[in-house]
Every structure is written in structure tokens, then in C-alpha cells.
Amino acid sequence: MEQNPTYKLDLTSxxxxxxxxxxxxxxxxxxxxxxxxxxxxxxxxxxxxxVIIGTSVLFCMLTELAIKKIRxxxxxxxxxxxxxxxxxxxxxxxxxFSISATAIGAVFSIAIGKEVFGGLxxxxxxxxxxxxxxxxxxxxxxxxTWHKPNFAVDTVSSATPLSAxxxxxxxxxxxxxxxxxxxxxxxxxSALAILIGGLLLIIxxxxxxxxxSAMIVGMLVFASIFWFIDPVKYPNPLxxxxxxxxxxxxxxxxxxxxxxxxxxxxxxxxxFAISFLVVMIRIFGxxxxxxxxxxxxxxxxxxxxxxxxxxxxxxxxx
Amino acid sequence: MKILHHSKTFAGGxxxxxxxxxxxxxxxxxxxxxxxxxxxxxxHLGKFPKPLVKKGSxxxxxxxxxxxxxxxxxxxxxxxxxxxxxxxxxxxxxxxxKDEIIIDVxxxxxxxxxxxxxxxxxxxxxxxxxxxxxxxxxxxxxxxxTYVKLTPPEGKKIDVVILNGCECEPYLTRDYRFMIERTNxxxxxxxxIMKALGVEKGAIGIEDNKPLAxxxxxxxxxxxxxIQIVALKTKYPxxxxxxxxxxxxxxxxxxxxxxxxxxxxxxxxxxxxxxYDAIVKGETQTTAALTVSGLGIKEQKNIIAKVGTPLMDxxxxxxxxxxxxxxxxxxxxxxxxxxxxxxAPIMKATSGILILTKNEINDHEETPCxxxxxxxxxxxxxxxxxxxxxxxxxxxxxxxxKLNITLCMECGTCTYTCPANIPLxxxxxxxxKQVNVIQKARV
Numbered sequence: 111m112e113q114n115p116t117y118k119l120d121l122t123s124x125x126x127x128x129x130x131x132x133x134x135x136x137x138x139x140x141x142x143x144x145x146x147x148x149x150x151x152x153x154x155x156x157x158x159x160x161v162i163i164g165t166s167v168l169f170c171m172l173t174e175l176a177i178k179k180i181r182x183x184x185x186x187x188x189x190x191x192x193x194x195x196x197x198x199x200x201x202x203x204x205x206x207f208s209i210s211a212t213a214i215g216a217v218f219s220i221a222i223g224k225e226v227f228g229g230l231x232x233x234x235x236x237x238x239x240x241x242x243x244x245x246x247x248x249x250x251x252x253x254x255t256w257h258k259p260n261f262a263v264d265t266v267s268s269a270t271p272l273s274a275x276x277x278x279x280x281x282x283x284x285x286x287x288x289x290x291x292x293x294x295x296x297x298x299x300s301a302l303a304i305l306i307g308g309l310l311l312i313i314x315x316x317x318x319x320x321x322x323s324a325m326i327v328g329m330l331v332f333a334s335i336f337w338f339i340d341p342v343k344y345p346n347p348l349x350x351x352x353x354x355x356x357x358x359x360x361x362x363x364x365x366x367x368x369x370x371x372x373x374x375x376x377x378x379x380x381x382f383a384i385s386f387l388v389v390m391i392r393i394f395g396x397x398x399x400x401x402x403x404x405x406x407x408x409x410x411x412x413x414x415x416x417x418x419x420x421x422x423x424x425x426x427x428x
Numbered sequence: 429m430k431i432l433h434h435s436k437t438f439a440g441g442x443x444x445x446x447x448x449x450x451x452x453x454x455x456x457x458x459x460x461x462x463x464x465x466x467x468x469x470x471x472h473l474g475k476f477p478k479p480l481v482k483k484g485s486x487x488x489x490x491x492x493x494x495x496x497x498x499x500x501x502x503x504x505x506x507x508x509x510x511x512x513x514x515x516x517x518x519x520x521x522x523x524x525x526k527d528e529i530i531i532d533v534x535x536x537x538x539x540x541x542x543x544x545x546x547x548x549x550x551x552x553x554x555x556x557x558x559x560x561x562x563x564x565x566x567x568x569x570x571x572x573x574t575y576v577k578l579t580p581p582e583g584k585k586i587d588v589v590i591l592n593g594c595e596c597e598p599y600l601t602r603d604y605r606f607m608i609e610r611t612n613x614x615x616x617x618x619x620x621i622m623k624a625l626g627v628e629k630g631a632i633g634i635e636d637n638k639p640l641a642x643x644x645x646x647x648x649x650x651x652x653x654x655i656q657i658v659a660l661k662t663k664y665p666x667x668x669x670x671x672x673x674x675x676x677x678x679x680x681x682x683x684x685x686x687x688x689x690x691x692x693x694x695x696x697x698x699x700x701x702x703x704y705d706a707i708v709k710g711e712t713q714t715t716a717a718l719t720v721s722g723l724g725i726k727e728q729k730n731i732i733a734k735v736g737t738p739l740m741d742x743x744x745x746x747x748x749x750x751x752x753x754x755x756x757x758x759x760x761x762x763x764x765x766x767x768x769x770x771x772a773p774i775m776k777a778t779s780g781i782l783i784l785t786k787n788e789i790n791d792h793e794e795t796p797c798x799x800x801x802x803x804x805x806x807x808x809x810x811x812x813x814x815x816x817x818x819x820x821x822x823x824x825x826x827x828x829x830k831l832n833i834t835l836c837m838e839c840g841t842c843t844y845t846c847p848a849n850i851p852l853x854x855x856x857x858x859x860x861k862q863v864n865v866i867q868k869a870r871v
Contacts, residue, residue: 120755120789121768123854125840126782127444127598127761128790131847133798189795231796231848318801372801372814423832424670424809425680 133230136367137190139316143307144197144362150290150300154259155205159296165209167196169216177225191230195219198238198362201297202355202402205257208249215245235409236369239402246402256293270294271353272398275345287352298358308361317365320374324381325360326351332389344393356388359401369409376412376419384408437661438671440808442841444598444664444762446637447788450721450728451601455609457731459745461508461533465736466773467493468520468528472565473572474500479529485512489539490712493529496560502573503563504529507714507734509536519772521739521758523765528773531736542710547616555624555707562706563713563776567698568592568667569759571777574699578624580688587691589622590676591700593634593641594660594667597760599721600780603697605730606717607634607641610701611648613708617700618655620707625693630655632697633676637662664762665839669694671808683835698779716778720746724753724783733774740770742781752785761788762840795848803842803852809835813842813852820859829863836860 151159174192178185199219203212219241227233246253256270270293271282286292290300298304311317333347350356355363364370364384371380384404391400422428469476477494487493487506494504510533520526545558560575580586591614595603607614618630634642636659649655660666660675670681672694679690687694695703698717705711716735721728726747733742739756743749749756757764758774758781774781803813811832819828833856842852 118754119766119768121766122851123766123857124757124759124764124838125762125844125853126755126757126764126766126784126789127844128792128849129442129444129845129847130790131802131845132792132849133795133847134792136798136800136847186795229796231798318805367798367800370799370801372799372804373812374801374805377801420812420831421804421810423683423811423835424674425682425685425835426832427682 134189136316137194139314140194140311141190141197143311144201144297146303146306147201147297147300147358150303151201151296154261154290154299155257155296156260159205161209162203162207162212162296163197163200165212166200166203166216167193169213170196170199170220173217173220174225177221183229186230189230192220195224195237195241199241202238202242202295202358203245204253204255205296208252211245211249211252214248215241218244231368233368235406236363236366239363239406242402243406259291259293259299261291270398271349272392275349276398281345281349282353284348284352287349295355298355301352301357304357304361308357311361311365317361318377320377321365321370321381322360324378325364325385328382328385329356329388332386336389336393350389350392354392354399355401359405363401364405364408369412371412371415371419373416373419373421375421376415379419380408380412380415383411436658436675437663437666438674438808440806440810440841441663441665442806442845443662444844447599447721448601448604448637450599451719451730452604454601454728454730456605456717457729459731459733459737459742461734462737462741463533464513464738465508465510465531465533465734466518466528466738467504467531467736468526468773468775469494469504470520470522470526471504471571471735471776472502473570474498474502476527477501477503479515481512481529483512483514487512487531489537490714491540500573500576502565503561505563505712505714506531507736508533509538510534519769521765521767521772521775521778542706542712544710545707547620547708550620550623550707552624552626555620558707559703562702562711564699564702564706565713565776566696567702567777567779568696569763569777569779571775574695574703577693577695578621580625580693584688585691586625586627586688586693588629588631588677589618589625589627589693589695590672591618591630591632591697592667592672592694593632593638593697594672596635596664596667597762598664599782600719600760601730602717602719602779604638604641606697606701607638608644611644613704614645614697614700615648615652615655616708617704620703621693621695621700627693628654631658631676632656633658633660633672635660635662635666665808665841668808668837668839670837683832713776716774716776718774718778719780721780722783723785723788724750724755726750735776736773738771738773739767739781742774743770743783749783750785753783754786755784755789757782757784762844763838792849794850797850798848800847802845802847806841806845808839808841809837811836813856814850816859817850817852817855820855820862825859825862825866828859829866833859833863
């Protein structure tokens with residue numbers, strides 16, 4: 111027998127092939143899916159919103175860089191996660207929001223929302239929502255000052271549809287809500303743009319269909335119950351679905367991998383529960399909108415949901 | 429019994445790049461015998477057979493050189509004519525050196541055949557006896573002595589014999605070539621298995637990415653209503669025993685139980701042919717049919733080689749490695765074993781040799797778990813791979829046991845799909861070993 115020729119061979123154990131998925135490419139796909147939303151923001155609220163979004167992204171990245179350097183950890187800025195947090199935070203702030211406050215919110219998102227827990231993969235709360243919750247508390251006036259969209263047709267448009275309804279019982283025009291020609295956060299008004307990006311994420315497989323589906327079905331169910339009880343006092347389900355940050359939260363916030371459940375049943379329960387909380391906060395709470403708090407509350411419950419929804423293993427009799 | 433009343437697949441699974449096109453149109457080539465044949469005694473699962481030859485013994489093709497030792501054991505016959513050069517311990521495709529018989533091959537092709545038996549008049553006992561004496565072992569990977577699987581435990585009612593024609597591992601096209609080149613022999617083999625087990629119904633499950641095989645087999649059983657050709661969704665691991673039974677019959681094999689417990693007996697396509705060859709042609713199992721593929725080898729082929737041919741000779745026969753080759757795997761890319769020593773020989777149950785390039789492996793850096801749930805979604809056994817892997821890392825074996833870690837069949841689906849590139853199944857494999865140790869200590 112001849113001697114073995116010498117090769118440098120990889121000897122790791124099976125499986126020997128891997129999917130094209132990596133944390134990095136999934137993150138960049140999310141960034142790409144936000145492009146329609148960013149375009150809608152520019153169309154309805156003007157080019158200046160890019161400055162807010164840009165500031166948010168920049169400060170998220172700088173914060174992550176600084177913290178990794180201070181903690182002497184590997185700099186993972188190219189994984190795209192800080193960019194996503196920056197984009198998401200920027201898109202859920204009111205149009206023409208203060209640049210300095212945006213930067214503070216971005217620093218909070220990354221530093222307190224993510225890095226104190228150990229960085230990507232370990233955080234309990236969605237970092238962008240954590241940042242927004244902080245800004246809501248720190249800058250209550252700025253965070254509730256809404257600007258008219260560029261093609262505003264009536265006088266109440268400077269309020270959001272939800273506050274217009276809550277305080278004046280005015281139902282906004284459905285078409286405007288679909289296109290995005292209504293008052294609201296920078297990236298939250300255009301249902302169309304959100305659906306394009308959101309469905310794209312589901313089709314490519316970045317986002318599991320279960321959470322968005324459960325949220326939408328849940329919203330229709332819970333909103334319908336109230337609407338049937340009193341159609342004057344409570345808004346109709348379609349209005350609930352299209353208003354506020356619901357759709358944006360459905361596709362881009364609640365579906366955050368790290369902070370949502372991993373079991374199939376858990377994802378459904380989580381989505382359904384978020385919608386329940388949103389309807390409760392909108393109808394009974396002091397605030398017109400409740401998507402942010404609903405998602406943050408359910409973020410905290412995600413580990414418990416995972417524990418309670420262990421799937422039945424194959425072949426095991428119940 | 430009603431076969432086929434559920435959707436023809438299982439929940440979960442993945443769609444790795446198939447890569448079958450590299451070899452699916454390549455008919456089997458008969459590879460000439462190498463200069464030296466190495467026959468490890470671990471050709472099958474179970475007890476090693478006892479060598480009957482000594483250094484210097486002259487052997488002929490088909491001659492018994494190691495006899496069965498115990499119930500779960502199988503004999504070994506010489507694939508070549510030649511002289512035993514030594515009995516020693518050497519490199520093995522399992523990764524661990526094993527006892528082996530080395531034969532220097534001579535030019536002669538004198539062979540000893542057993543007496544062919546008539547497939548129509550043969551009795552159950554004769555089938556078992558012949559399959560046992562021919563040293564037939566399962567071709568699906570585990571290499572279980574086949575006659576044992578033709579001897580079901582008392583009191584088990586078997587409804588259907590299912591031939592596994594899924595070949596769900598990427599790259600491999602051996603079973604596909606068998607289905608195309610030896611269609612009728614497969615049906616004859618299936619009938620022999622059905623007869624041995626006293627079962628009326630037969631089925632062949634084939635992934636729907638092999639339309640030609642499905643068509644040919646359907647034509648072959650046109651006048652035989654007892655045998656059904658079942659097209660299954662192309663999805664890894666469709667060919668896993670439990671997944672196949674679920675897809676074909678709708679039944680789930682309970683944890684720790686055998687296919688028999690779900691009323692099914694499973695055999696691989698290659699095994700059915702080996703049974704046919706042993707009975708109708710009187711051949712012993714001394715050749716292995718395998719796919720040699722991957723972008724790291726110059727010529728991808730389907731070959732029939734002598735059992736005991738060193739990997740090195742096979743690689744040479746296929747033109748040698750390209751400069752891009754970084755991994756040599758025996759078996760499929762999902763469950764095969766990486767090789768470090770090309771002097772290890774191919775075995776009775778070797779189904780493929782893959783020579784992979786960096787690009788095919790597509791490994792990337794490991795990051796923390798992102799809790800995306802992709803492994804949970806994909807696990808065909810409904811486990812939570814990320815949790816089991818974490819529990820193993822934390823050495824919390826009691827909790828891992830509660831979460832059914834021992835049910836894992838190590839198909840690798842979780843690791844394949846993980847965006848964080850965590851070696852999930854590798855951790856789980858370790859966890860399973862530990863849990864097994866704990867369970868044994870408890871008894």
C-alpha cells in the first residue's frame with residue numbers, strides 16, 4: 111500500500127453541508143425589506159426624515175462599537191444588527207423629531223436595550239422598542255407631536271388616526287391609511303410599504319409566518335368583538351388594523367428573532383396575546399396607541415411561553 | 429389497511445441543495461479489483477464474525493472467510509481470489525481502527541456460488557437462511573444483519589413492507605440508479621421480503637424528484653395491486669425510517685420502538701436487490717454499489733466496487749481529488765463520516781464517497797443563538813434543538829432527558845438550518861451519550 115498523500119482535510123462531524131442562512135445575511139435582508147418603508151417616509155414626511163433615521167443608525171453603530179471596544183469583545187458591527195435597530199428606532203419616531211433626542215434614544219437602545227444583557231442574542235427586549243419607550247418617558251411632548259403628511263386632505267390629519275378617534279371619534283379615510291397619507295410615526299403610516307417589506311421577509315423565510323398571522327387574526331378578532339358590542343364607541347377592525355404602529359409592529363418588531371418565542375405554538379400565542387394587549391390598551395388605556403407596550407410586555411413573557419409550549423415529541427402519546 | 433390516507437410527507441424537514449445532477453445520469457461502472465482488499469470485521473452492526481482464514485490462506489471469490497458469531501452477526505465472504513496477507517487492526521471508515529483481514533488479490537476470477545433457489549417455491553425459512561448465509565446486511569446505513577429484520581419478534585402484526593427509495597441525502601444517486609437499471613429485480617426482491625415476513629402489502633416510497641424511477645416502478649407493478657409506488661415530497665430526512673412510515677402509512681413509531689410496532693417493515697432498495705441476488709443468483713454480498721460525487725473529485729461516478737477496496741483506489745479510479753477538495757466523507761453529506769485516512773476500505777453498506785469543496789460545505793462563523801426558531805421548525809422529531817444543545821453545554825442532562833434528547837436521530841437538520849451556525853446536532857450527540865450513560869447507571 112502506498113503512503114497516504116498529504117491533504118489538509120476538514121474532519122468535523124456531520125452534517126457536512128450548511129444552509130445559506132447566516133445571521134449576517136438575514137440581517138441584511140431585513141435592512142433591504144425596510145427600503146419601501148423608508149421611501150414611504152420620504153414621500154409623506156419629506157427628505158428630512160432621512161436625517162433622523164440616519165442619526166439613529168449612526169448612533170446605534172457608534173454605541174455598539176464603543177461598548178465592544180470597552181468590553182474588549184470582538185467588534186460585530188458588520189452583522190447588521192445595530193443598523194437594524196437604528197433603522198427601526200428611526201422609523202418609529204414622530205416626523206421631524208429632535209435630532210439630539212434621536213441620538214440619545216439610539217444610545218439607549220443599544221447600550222441598555224441590548225449590550226447590558228450581553229449583546230445580540232441575549233437581550234430580553236426589542237432594543238428599538240426599548241429605546242422608544244425611553245424617549246416616550248424622557249421627551250413626552252416631542253414624542254406626541256405629529257406633523258401633517260405632505261398630501262394632507264383635511265384639518266385633523268396632523269393628529270394620528272388613533273388620537274383623532276380617541277379624542278374626537280373621527281374615523282380616518284381607509285385609502286389614506288393604506289397609502290400612508292396620515293399622521294403618525296415616520297415609517298408607520300403606509301400599510302402598503304410595510305406589507306411589501308413584511309411579506310418579502312415571510313416569503314424569503316427570515317420571518318416565520320406564525321407571528322404576523324396570529325397578530326392580524328388576533329387583531330381582527332378582538333377588535334370585532336368590541337365593534338359588535340358598540341360600533342360607535344369602538345372603532346372598526348380594519349381601522350384598528352391599519353392605524354398606529356400595528357402593521358409595522360406586526361412585521362418588523364414582534365417578529366424580532368431574539369425576543370420572540372421559538373416554538374410553533376408559542377409564536378401563535380405570542381402574536382395573539384400582543385393583539386389582545388394592543389386592543390385593550392387602545393380602548394381602555396390612557397394612551398391612544400399600545401403596540402409598543404404590548405410587544406415589550408410579551409417580549410418579557412417569551413421565555414415563559416417557550417417553557418409552556420414544548421412541542422409533543424414525535425411518536426410520544428399524550 | 430389503508431395506505432396513503434395522509435399527506436405524503438412529515439412535518440418539518442429541510443431542502444438542501446440536491447446535487448443529484450452530478451451523477452444521476454451516470455450508469456453503474458464495474459470498478460476492477462484493487463491490488464489489495466481490506467475486510468474489516470465490522471461490516472455490520474452487532475458482533476464481529478470469527479475469521480476462518482489465517483495468514484497465507486488461499487481464497488476464492490465468494491468463499492466464506494469469517495463466520496457468523498451469535499444472533500446479531502453476519503458472515504463475510506471473500507470478494508476476490510487471492511492470498512490472505514495478514515489479519516491485523518487498521519484504518520476504518522467509522523473513524524476507529526478495527527480488526528481486519530487483508531487479502532493480496534490474484535488474477536484469477538474463480539468464484540464459489542451458492543445454489544440458486546426458486547423464488548416461487550422457496551419457503552420463509554429458506555429465504556431467511558439464505559439471506560443469513562449470504563452475509564446480506566442493510567444498505568440504508570446502519571448495516572443491520574438483514575436476516576434479523578426478516579425474523580420479526582413473536583406477536584408483532586406487520587401490515588406492510590416498505591422499500592425505502594427516498595435517497596433523501598443530497599448527492600447520492602445509487603438507489604436511483606438501481607431503481608432505473610434493475611427495476612424488476614427490486615420488485616422481485618420486495619416480493620421475497622413480503623414472503624419472508626408473511627405480509628400481503630408492499631409499498632415503495634420514492635421522493636418526487638425521481639420521476640423516472642417512479643414511472644418505471646409503477647409500470648413494473650401495473651398488474652400487481654398489492655404493491656404500491658408512493659411518491660413522497662422531496663424533503664430531508666424523508667428517508668429516515670420514522671419519517672418514511674409516517675409519510676406512507678400515517679402512523680408514528682413511538683420513541684424507543686421499532687417499525688414493527690407501527691405495523692411496518694422497512695428495507696432499503698439496495699437490500700432488496702442483495703436479497704434477490706442471494707436467492708435467485710446465489711451470490712454472496714461481496715460488492716458495494718456507491719456514488720462517488722462532490723465537486724472535489726475529477727470524475728463523479730456511480731460504481732460497483734469490491735467490498736474492501738481502499739478509498740484511495742476509488743478516488744484514483746475517479747480521477748483523483750481536485751485542488752479545491754477540503755473534506756472527504758463516506759456516506760451522505762448530512763450523516764456521513766469525514767475521513768482522515770484513505771487506506772480505510774469501503775464496506776458492504778457504503779453508499780457513497782463525497783469529496784466536498786469549501787463552497788459546498790458553506791461553513792461560516794458561529795454566533796450566539798438568535799432564537800429564530802428555525803431548528804424547532806425543521807426538527808422532524810419535534811424536539812427543541814437549541815435548548816437541548818444548551819442543556820448539554822450546561823451539563824443539565826436530567827432536563828435534556830425530560831425533553832426527549834434520546835429521541836434525536838442525529839439527522840443534522842438543525843445544524844444545517846441554523847443561521848448562527850451553532851453545531852447543534854454535535855452538542856446533542858454528546859448530550860445523548862451522557863444521558864445514555866446516566867440511564868445505564870440507573871438500571
